[in-house]
Amino acid sequence: GQGDAILIQTPVGQNMLVDAGENEYGDVVVNYLISLGVKELDIVVGTHPHSDHIGGLDTVINHFSIKTIYMPKVTQNTQSFRDVLTAIKDKGLKISTAQAGVDLPLNGVGCRFIAPVQNSYEDLNNYSGVIKLDYGSQSFLLTGDAGTESEAQMLAGGTNLKSTVLK
Secondary structure, rough: OOOOOEEEEEOOOOOEOOOOOHHHHHHHHHHHHHHHOOOOEEEEEOOOOHHHHHOOHHHHHHHOOOOOOEOOOOOOHHHHHHHHHHHHHHHOOOOEEEOOOOOOOOOOOEEEEEEEEOOOOHHHHOOOOEEEEOOOOOOEEEOOOOHHHHHHHHHOOOOOOOOOOOO
């Protein structure tokens, strides 16, 4: 089906959650994180405002202590998006902008947004906060739903996109 949620746990115990699937999977994601002993999320990323990526984020935000949340600078007039914004506001959090060149603070792990590159796209998927994560000899490219326009910009941007895992 549709949806996306990825948990990254660093060697020093930091937790980063990228997306949380559709609305009905919020509790599934929360229960999974609890089963892993997660008590706090250092970083939460909503790659872009489609419900199959951010639908469950409000449930996650309401349940866990969160240090930093990143989302691209784009809005959508849907209930899922409004629910996420309400959860963020109710927790007193501020959204940090997911955009190319922004480093994510994970100790011992190279982690940076390589997209979105520009501030305006016609296709909402091209706003996807794309993350390049490097740990030792392994690397991961987490692309959200970035489309061909965003892909071309990443290729032209000079970042080494070669990765062990492409998601």
